[in-house]
Amino acid sequence: GAVVSQHPSWVICKSGTSVKIECRSLDFQATTMFWYRQFPKQSLMLMATSNEGSKATYEQGVEKDKFLINHASLTLSTLTVTSAHPEDSSFYICSALRDSHLNTEAFFGQGTRLTVV
């Protein structure tokens, strides 16, 4: 199957700093990627839809100025958590859509554990 790579797998940062998380589709092009957040013992929450070459679409309640998304190429989307606070500590996971003439499939990254201290 297709491979989606997230980097870093885990990161610890100080309050007030910014952290960038990368999501790469390694063997296919993805015009659409998704960013999710997961709180402990809860399911995924869709944060935003990232579209290559255009602005991301944010879900209700997600601050677009705090969670900056850039999808500058067909294989890379980045999520930057700006001015991080301890409540931003969470598990962030991305997925990328691969279109073919047969179907559309979603492939997930392995996730990034962010801890803000």
Add this chain to the structure above:
Amino acid sequence: GEDVEQSLFLSVREGDSSVINCTYTDSSSTYLYWYKQEPGAGLQLLTYIFSNMDMKQDQRLTVLLNKKDKHLSLRIADTQTGDSAIYFCAESIQGSQGNLIFGKGTKLSVKP
């Protein structure tokens, strides 16, 4: 390591029942989830079940869990064309701070 497996495709006729199966390997799973993804959209949580439950029903959806065999199934009654989507099974591993392990997804096609 942990692994979640699903069949890749399922095709049914409108009005029939659909059963999507999933197997997982980690016996310490605490929660098991079913997500739906429609074309061009993100994940939508359909339902979930605690590992100490055998069955959960929610309108047209029935989730069955066989913990002994590590087998999870999702039954959709009276399947409609709007149910056509990719369905992901996921498990939450105890002690992993809520990280989810996903299957690769089952594409359900509903024929009129």
